[in-house]
Amino acid sequence: MVLCDFHTHSTASDGSFSPSEVVKxxxxxxxxxxxxxxHDTLTGIDEARNMAESLGMIFIPGIELSTSHNKETVHLLGxxxxxxxxxxxxxxxxxxxxxxxxxxxxxIVARLKKFNNIxxxxxxxxxNGKDTxxxxxxxxxxxxxxxxxxxxxxxxxxIGDDCPAYxxxxxxxxxxxxxxxxxYNAKIFLAHPVLLKKISVHDILPLGIDGLEAVYALNTxxxxxxxxKFANKNNLLISCGSDSHGMEDxxxxxxxxxxxxxxxxxxxxxSAVR
Numbered sequence: 001m002v003l004c005d006f007h008t009h010s011t012a013s014d015g016s017f018s019p020s021e022v023v024k025x026x027x028x029x030x031x032x033x034x035x036x037x038x039h040d041t042l043t044g045i046d047e048a049r050n051m052a053e054s055l056g057m058i059f060i061p062g063i064e065l066s067t068s069h070n071k072e073t074v075h076l077l078g079x080x081x082x083x084x085x086x087x088x089x090x091x092x093x094x095x096x097x098x099x100x101x102x103x104x105x106x107x108i109v110a111r112l113k114k115f116n117n118i119x120x121x122x123x124x125x126x127x128n129g130k131d132t133x134x135x136x137x138x139x140x141x142x143x144x145x146x147x148x149x150x151x152x153x154x155x156x157x158x159i160g161d162d163c164p165a166y167x168x169x170x171x172x173x174x175x176x177x178x179x180x181x182x183x184y185n186a187k188i189f190l191a192h193p194v195l196l197k198k199i200s201v202h203d204i205l206p207l208g209i210d211g212l213e214a215v216y217a218l219n220t221x222x223x224x225x226x227x228x229k230f231a232n233k234n235n236l237l238i239s240c241g242s243d244s245h246g247m248e249d250x251x252x253x254x255x256x257x258x259x260x261x262x263x264x265x266x267x268x269x270x271s272a273v274r
Contacts (some may be wrong), residue, residue: 001261001263002032002262003029004033005031005035005257006033006035006213006239006241007035007216007239007240008026009244009245010022012036013038013132016246018044019047020048020050022034022244022246023055027052031057032058033057033060034058035059035079039063040064040101040132041094042063042090045062049061060079060080060273060274061079061084061085062077063181064076065180066177067176069199071198072196072199075192076178076189076191077188077190077191079273081186084186085184090180090184097132100170101133102122102126104167108138109121109125109138115164115165116157116165124145139154139155142158174207175207178208187237188208188209189213190212191213192243193212193216201227210236211237212227212238213240214240215228215241215259216254218243218252237268240260242254
């Protein structure tokens with residue numbers, strides 16, 4: 001088994017480490033193969049790539065794209081070959097997603113004041129997220145403003161899916177997400193299939209994915225075995241990911257340096273994405 005991680009997040013989206021820190025911390029724990037996959041943005045890639053190259057690591061430019069299929073959120077991991085991630089049209093499209101997220105944050109902030117008597121500034125929310133603004137940035141701002149709540153309580157009571165202050169994200173369909181990534185020569189993987197609730201990998205397979213994140217930090221051994229079997233049966237590549245956001249003790253993600261993949265599947269993965 002080889003230490004590797006193809007699902008990580010930095011301050012370019014909702015992680016707590018800078019792109020270069022993600023790389024350095026992974027390297028220090030023995031990781032030789034790494035991808036940065038921030039949510040709906042590629043702005044951290046160059047920084048991470050430069051650090052990885054200086055350390056002699058194999059680095060894969062990546063992204064985690066938020067999509068929707070049959071009313072369930074589906075996250076796609078896209079891994080780019082060479083410099084395809086720098087395409088201007090692609091990055092302009094991602095900028096539009098960023099702008100829409102900011103508008104959503106503004107609406108949630110207004111609703112928090114109206115329905116929950118929680119008053120925070122949009123400017124403070126934006127300071128907590130370098131590029132991809134999401135609900136964790138709003139939760140962090142609420143805590144920093146001095147309100148006596150933790151993340152779980154804020155999501156459960158104020159900004160969770162069924163709360164009055166919640167505004168649904170305007171996600172593209174999974175078909176659209178796959179088409180977008182395919183246009184820019186990315187290999188497309190279904191992220192953390194274990195987290196799907198209403199649908200399953202069987203529903204996503206016909207849409208045209210290349211691989212499956214069969215090895216995931218929150219899988220049980222039985223779940224990993226099941227996803228590996230599914231991938232092999234359907235001729236899908238296998239990836240592994242911690243989904244690290246830098247907050248290793250939050251219970252919802254894995255930690256940098258905690259993942260490994262067998263040499264056979266690692267070789268297939270690297271050959272496909274490079």
